[in-house]
Amino acid sequence: MTPLAGARPVPPTWPSVASSPQRAHVVGVVAGRGGAGASTLSAAVARHLARRTATVLVDLDRASAGIDVLLGLEAADGVRWPDLADAQGEVSGADVLALLPRWGTCAVLSADRARPGAPEPAVVADVLHALTAEAGALVLDLDRAAVVAGESLVGACDAVLVVAPLDLRTVAGILAMRPRLGPPHAPTWLVVRGPAPGGLGSIELSEAVDLPVLTTLPPDRGLVGSLERGGVPGAGRTARSAARVVAALHRNLP
Secondary structure (H helix, E strand, O other), X not given: OOOOOOOOXXXXXXXXXXXXXXOOEEEEEEEOOOOOOHHHHHHHHHHHHOOOOOEEEEEOOOOOOOHHHHHOOOOOOOOOHHHHOOOOOOOOXXXXXXXXXXXXXXXXXXXXXXXXXXXXXXXXXXXXXXXXXXXXEEEEEOOHHHHHHOOOXXXXXXXXXXXXXXOHHHXXXXXXXXXXXXXXXXXXXXXXXXXXXXXXXXXHHHHHHOOOEEEEEOOOOOHHHHHHHHOOOOOOHHHHHHXXXXXXXXXXXX
């Protein structure tokens, strides 16, 4: 059976994704609350990792209209999750990678706003298993509701990052997910984002949810404008923040 039947072809001028002899490192990113910027951070981290290794940014947010919209790729050729509906069992990771749209050198597996609906869990599991054999890194944009329900792929991650603005809504949101985060699941850290309108500090937030802080990111006042003008910026404060996150992960993971 060919799992990619009917998929849109990828232009041959797009860069190829090299195979990796080892299993990909898998990083999950989830928002502490709505509007935290987890999808933006996922994208920025994936693009930074793609400078060093073959990387796939994977959209697993069931409420998303497609992370390709955030990246300005909604019109780009390539497969989305609905095209992989029959991809179960022995899935070729190389074939999937060859058909994914590219955001620079980063491959992107997105939902599709024109064909809403979450992929079947078995499809997600088999496709991601295949991709881990071909790429060097996967960055999963996780769904908060799925984490709360215990239906996410947190346990398949080598690390989970919780994007945490400094406010009480974030505390409540993380506490709802807390039974699924940290040991015995994947190592989990907070990526704290300012400002703190009510004066909540990063140490207070960490103590309230019993999760360590990986790093604290300054606000990027120009980010909203950049997103409206065509996607996650490849330079500037957001890109530097992604580099800090990746560097912190390297220091904290064995």
